[in-house]
Amino acid sequence: MNDSHERFMRRAIELAQRGVDDGLGGPFGCVVVKDGEIIGEGCNQVTSTNDPTAHAEVVAVREACRNLGSFQLTGCEVYTSCEPCPMCLGAIYWARPSRIFVAGTREDAAAAGFDDEFFYSEIEKPNYDRQLKMESLLREESQKVFDSWVQKPDKVEY
Numbered sequence: 001m002n003d004s005h006e007r008f009m010r011r012a013i014e015l016a017q018r019g020v021d022d023g024l025g026g027p028f029g030c031v032v033v034k035d036g037e038i039i040g041e042g043c044n045q046v047t048s049t050n051d052p053t054a055h056a057e058v059v060a061v062r063e064a065c066r067n068l069g070s071f072q073l074t075g076c077e078v079y080t081s082c083e084p085c086p087m088c089l090g091a092i093y094w095a096r097p098s099r100i101f102v103a104g105t106r107e108d109a110a111a112a113g114f115d116d117e118f119f120y121s122e123i124e125k126p127n128y129d130r131q132l133k134m135e136s137l138l139r140e141e142s143q144k145v146f147d148s149w150v151q152k153p154d155k156v157e158y
Contacts, residue, residue: 015056030043055084082106
């Protein structure tokens with residue numbers, strides 16, 4: 001592993017510790033790098049902002065995209081202090097960076113009281129077997145919006 005990878009991961013770990021020390025949220029940090037420069041970073045801010053989506057990875061991805069003026073992180077690398085939860089992994093996939101590096105594992109997070117395994121297992125279940133039931137309403141009406149999207153000549157695909 002080259003020194004710059006370790007340097008960026010150390011920064012992600014520093015951000016995780018800052019989140020703990022400053023009471024911002026859980027012990028997670030993340031940086032997004034493009035061409036050897038940090039373009040976005042964040043620590044978990046869930047409890048300090050009352051935002052359940054303010055995980056370190058989401059905060060860092062949002063900042064990086066703002067700084068790039070793009071909704072995609074093409075050519076970027078993500079360094080996160082711990083294996084991402086399903087929400088963060090989804091956000092990272094949507095942003096389409098070229099690589100992701102993790103320090104801790106989801107098992108490490110579980111040992112500290114952050115058991116994402118429940119979410120991972122729920123995703124694998126059919127909707128009707130999940131603890132939080134998902135019910136369909138007005139599907140036909142919603143299809144009209146998808147039809148509008150398909151027909152829109154100037155849409156920006158992602």
